[in-house]
Amino acid sequence: MTALLRVQDLRVRFPVVGSLMARLTGTKEPFIEAVCGVSFEIRKGETLAVVGESGSGKSTIARTLIGLKAAASGSIRFDGQEIGTLSVTERKPYLRRMAMMFQDPVGSLSPRLTVRSLLTEPFRIHGLKDRDADAEAARLLHMVGLPADFARRYPHQLSGGQARRVGVARALALNPDLIIADEPTAGLDVSVQGEVLNLLTRLQTELGIAILIITHNLNIVRHIADRTGIMYLGRFVEMGATDEIFRQPRHPYTEALLSANPNPDPDAVLNRIELKGEVPSVLNRPSGCEFHTRCQYAQEICRRVSPETTSNSVNPTHSFKCYFPLQLTLLSAFENRRLPAPGG
Amino acid sequence: MTSDTARSQTSAPPLLEIRGLNLDFGSPRGRIHALRNVSLDVRATQVMGVVGESGSGKSTLAYTVMGLLAENAEITGGSIAFDGHDLRKVSPAARRKLLGDRLSMIFQDPMTALNPVLTIESQMIAIQHHQGGSPGEKRTRAIDMLKRVGIPDSQSRIGAYPHQFSGGMRQRICIAMALLVKPALLIADEPTTALDATLEVQIIHLLKELQQEIGFSVLFVSHHLGAVAEFCDRVAVMYAGEVVEQGAVREIFHNPAHPYTRALLACDPGRIRERTRSLPTITGEVPSLLGSRQGCIFRDRCPHAFSRCVEENPVEYHLRTTQVARCHLLDHSQVISA
Numbered sequence: 045m046t047a048l049l050r051v052q053d054l055r056v057r058f059p060v061v062g063s064l065m066a067r068l069t070g071t072k073e074p075f076i077e078a079v080c081g082v083s084f085e086i087r088k089g090e091t092l093a094v095v096g097e098s099g100s101g102k103s104t105i106a107r108t109l110i111g112l113k114a115a116a117s118g119s120i121r122f123d124g125q126e127i128g129t130l131s132v133t134e135r136k137p138y139l140r141r142m143a144m145m146f147q148d149p150v151g152s153l154s155p156r157l158t159v160r161s162l163l164t165e166p167f168r169i170h171g172l173k174d175r176d177a178d179a180e181a182a183r184l185l186h187m188v189g190l191p192a193d194f195a196r197r198y199p200h201q202l203s204g205g206q207a208r209r210v211g212v213a214r215a216l217a218l219n220p221d222l223i224i225a226d227e228p229t230a231g232l233d234v235s236v237q238g239e240v241l242n243l244l245t246r247l248q249t250e251l252g253i254a255i256l257i258i259t260h261n262l263n264i265v266r267h268i269a270d271r272t273g274i275m276y277l278g279r280f281v282e283m284g285a286t287d288e289i290f291r292q293p294r295h296p297y298t299e300a301l302l303s304a305n306p307n308p309d310p311d312a313v314l315n316r317i318e319l320k321g322e323v324p325s326v327l328n329r330p331s332g333c334e335f336h337t338r339c340q341y342a343q344e345i346c347r348r349v350s351p352e353t354t355s356n357s358v359n360p361t362h363s364f365k366c367y368f369p370l371q372l373t374l375l376s377a378f379e380n381r382r383l384p385a386p387g388g
Numbered sequence: 389m390t391s392d393t394a395r396s397q398t399s400a401p402p403l404l405e406i407r408g409l410n411l412d413f414g415s416p417r418g419r420i421h422a423l424r425n426v427s428l429d430v431r432a433t434q435v436m437g438v439v440g441e442s443g444s445g446k447s448t449l450a451y452t453v454m455g456l457l458a459e460n461a462e463i464t465g466g467s468i469a470f471d472g473h474d475l476r477k478v479s480p481a482a483r484r485k486l487l488g489d490r491l492s493m494i495f496q497d498p499m500t501a502l503n504p505v506l507t508i509e510s511q512m513i514a515i516q517h518h519q520g521g522s523p524g525e526k527r528t529r530a531i532d533m534l535k536r537v538g539i540p541d542s543q544s545r546i547g548a549y550p551h552q553f554s555g556g557m558r559q560r561i562c563i564a565m566a567l568l569v570k571p572a573l574l575i576a577d578e579p580t581t582a583l584d585a586t587l588e589v590q591i592i593h594l595l596k597e598l599q600q601e602i603g604f605s606v607l608f609v610s611h612h613l614g615a616v617a618e619f620c621d622r623v624a625v626m627y628a629g630e631v632v633e634q635g636a637v638r639e640i641f642h643n644p645a646h647p648y649t650r651a652l653l654a655c656d657p658g659r660i661r662e663r664t665r666s667l668p669t670i671t672g673e674v675p676s677l678l679g680s681r682q683g684c685i686f687r688d689r690c691p692h693a694f695s696r697c698v699e700e701n702p703v704e705y706h707l708r709t710t711q712v713a714r715c716h717l718l719d720h721s722q723v724i725s726a
Contacts, residue, residue: 097584098555203673204442233441233611234655238667245665260585263657267664287663304589306614308659310637318593319586322556 047085047121048221048254049109049142054082054118054128056101056108076326078104080278081118086222089248091255093265093286095301096275097323102258103147104278106224109256110144111135123221140170143215145225149208149232153199159185159210160195166217184213188243205236212243222254229264241268262305266290271361274298277326277334280353284362294356294369296339333367341368402429403573403605404453409466411452420677422448424629424685426466427704430573435599435606437620437637439613439652443674444626446609447496450577453607454493455483471572489518492571496578498558502550508534508561509546515565533564537594556587560594567598574599575607580615588612592619613656617641622710625649628674628685635711645705645713648686684716692717 056079079101086092094102107113109120111132120128127138146152153162163184164177182192188209199207208228215223225244229237241264248255259265265272266286273283274297282295293299300317319338324330333351336342345367354369356362411423423445430436438446451457453468455475468475471490475483495501503511512530513523521529527546534542537560550558559579566574576595580588596619599606610616616623617637624634625648633646644650651670653659660667672689675681684690687697696716705718 097586234613234657235441235652235670238655238657238669241667242669262585264667267657267660267667300586304585305658306589306592306612306618308613308617308641308653308656310617310641312617316589318589322554322587323584 046087046124048088048123049256050085050119050121051105051109052083052119052121054105054108054120055080055116056104056113057116077116078278078326079108082275082278082280084273084280084283086254086256088221088254089252090271091248091257091269093257093259093269093272094275095259095262095265095272097260099277099323099326100275101278102275103226106144106226106256106258109224110139110142136170140218141220142222142224143218143220145211145215145223145228147227147230149204149211150199150202152211153202153207155199157198158195159197159199159202162199162210163195163214163217166214170218172218180217184216187216187247188213203236204232205239208232208236208240209243212240212247216247216251219251220253222256224256224258226258227260228257229259229261237264244268262301274301277324277329279334279365280363281335281366282362282364284356284359284364288359288362292362292370294362294364295335295366296341296368296370297335298364299370300338333365343368400432402431403471404430404607405467405469406449406453407467407469409449409452409468410464411448411457412462412464413458414460414462415678418678421679421681422461422629422677423452426626426629426631428624428631428634430605430607432572432605433599433603434622435608435620437616437623438607438609438626439611439616439623440626441611441652441674443628443677445629446611446626447577449626450493450575450607450609454487454491454575456493485518488515488569490572491575492566492569492573493575493577494559494562494566494579497582498555498562499582501562502558504550507547507549508553512546512561512565512568515568518569530564530568533568534561536598537561537564537567538590539564556583556590559583559587559591563591563594563598567602567604570602571604573605573607575609577609578611579608580610580612588615595619613641613653614658625652629677630685630714632686632715633711633713635707636709639708639711643708643711645707645711645718646686646715647690647692647717649713651689684714 055077057075057077059075082105094105096102104113108115115128118128119126122138125138127135160177160181163181167175167180181195185192185194190206190209202210228240232240244255245268247253257269269286271284272286272289273280274295276297282289282293282298289298293302300319303317317340321338324337330337332348333346336346351365351367353363353365407427409423409426413420413422426449438449440446463476473486509527509530513526516526531542531546534546539545539557539560553561580591583591592615608620620637622635623637623640624631627648633640633649640649644653654668655670657667670689675685675688682701683699684697684702687693702714702716704712704714706712707718
């Protein structure tokens with residue numbers, strides 16, 4: 045299968061307020077690099093999950109893909125065409141084929157517009173005047189399983205789950221090839237979270253849409269993503285097939301994230317790898333491997349030289365950035381937590 | 389957790405005893421029955437979890453115990469006994485004596501729980517107003533407590549302002565402040581919801597460690613089943629303002645008796661061992677809490693509902709050692725009715 049979206053060595057920078065700050069904190073340049081040298085691709089009809097903690101740069105990637113933030117360098121190719129360097133007008137036909145679902149389900153809907161206006165706004169923006177707004181709104185609401193009379197409602201009259209469905213319907217309006225979903229289940233209860241994810245999965249099967257899902261919730265990633273990338277301080281530290289990442293994590297950060305997932309079983313045997321400290325500031329990145337300040341396996345070389353991205357010798361699609369990747373013998377910790385068995 | 393059964397059978401009265409609590413919020417559309425017939429106990433040195441989805445009344449319950457309710461709230465029935473005081477009848481002055489002395493609280497959002505214009509030092513000294521000692525002694529106690537919750541370099545950091553700390557550090561400071569007054573009961577309202585996964589684990593471990601070391605009781609409100617399973621001895625499951633099931637964590641999580649508890653546990657993707665592309669959900673919506681209501685609160689969404697669920701409010705049925713659930717399905721010869 046060909047890549048629908050191919051991102052190579054993407055860098056995104058934010059200016060730092062004042063150069064004085066930069067001098068005080070010891071940074072040489074007056075900007076922070078929120079995304080530094082990220083490469084990945086998404087194939088047609090596939091789900092890629094980007095997982096990381098706050099400040100890891102995962103939402104910045106999404107905003108850069110749809111042009112809300114300019115890339116400092118690197119390439120973004122959508123369906124073979126380089127779109128990173130295009131102007132806003134030139135980019136528009138490609139943006140039609142990518143839809144974004146923003147993080148806050150209610151907050152991302154304008155409080156002054158009815159659901160009907162919200163759903164048909166994409167047609168107005170892209171100059172599709174021939175569409176019958178009422179029919180389109182009804183069609184989209186039907187697709188996400190909401191009754192047609194919801195078209196008259198305002199966002200404050202929707203529950204969180206319903207607002208999220210409207211967000212999905214809005215993303216579907218222009219028949220996109222790719223949906224970028226930024227934390228689609230944040231703030232939703234577990235009973236509603238399943239509904240939204242099932243809806244996305246169903247639409248993907250029916251319409252063959254590719255999904256880039258950005259989340260910090262590993263529990264849902266395991267069930268919905270084909271491939272998963274783990275981000276730390278603006279870089280992917282590990283990327284591979286979801287099953288493989290969960291079965292055989294190679295990077296210590298992935299291992300810690302997996303074990304940080306509280307198990308809803310009071311009798312679970314916990315061999316928890318608890319990370320010390322917090323995510324360092326991107327203003328003051330650690331030297332060498334950026335994870336060494338919190339890594340229990342860190343050695344001298346980790347403090348000095350940044351590791352290259354290595355591929356698994358058996359499976360080249362599984363890559364990680366670590367000098368001392370986890371060996372199979374360390375995996376007993378996960379088996380005790382009864383994560384899916386090999387092949388499951 | 390293994391000592392739970394032993395502890396729960398001791399005859400000492402519970403530290404916090406809530407019986408038949410009813411609470412309404414006045415609204416332009418009518419009275420909202422936010423808590424209905426809520427009964428639960430928190431025993432000394434025990435951690436009681438309260439789980440439920442948004443709107444289940446779990447935070448309202450926590451705020452009721454602290455006496456921090458909005459003006460349109462009215463307790464219409466029941467009792468709240470804390471350490472020999474009837475919290476419904478105590479004078480505001482007497483309640484103020486309890487707060488920040490015997491009772492303290494950690495709030496959901498560490499970013500707004502601290503006063504941004506005061507240093508950590510002055511806030512940590514101010515919270516000790518019930519304690520004796522000079523400001524210098526109070527400062528020393530504050531520094532020691534900051535050290536204990538894992539704030540590095542606490543001697544100098546105590547002079548900093550809240551914005552100079554990250555979210556995880558601020559929640560540690562909030563925990564330090566809440567424990568500084570040596571409370572008998574700590575009320576924690578979703579203390580980890582605003583934090584990242586790796587920090588959430590750190591905070592839960594910290595609370596667990598301090599709880600075992602100091603031996604206070606906790607009322608731990610959360611929607612996170614994993615966090616409750618790890619931290620709590622007992623758990624109460626709330627749905628639409630009612631406690632539908634409660635008991636020892638192990639009993640509830642292994643053998644849930646109420647259909648809602650079962651559905652809620654089934655929905656948690658962390659409990660699904662096999663990878664699945666179709667996640668379980670609870671169909672339907674939480675019922676409106678306006679107006680009076682007869683019958684089981686969960687019946688509209690319950691796959692096992694029958695005629696009796698419409699007509700009659702289910703009573704508490706006792707199962708096993710500690711487990712209590714409100715469901716008509718449990719009313720058969722093997723179970724002893726309450």
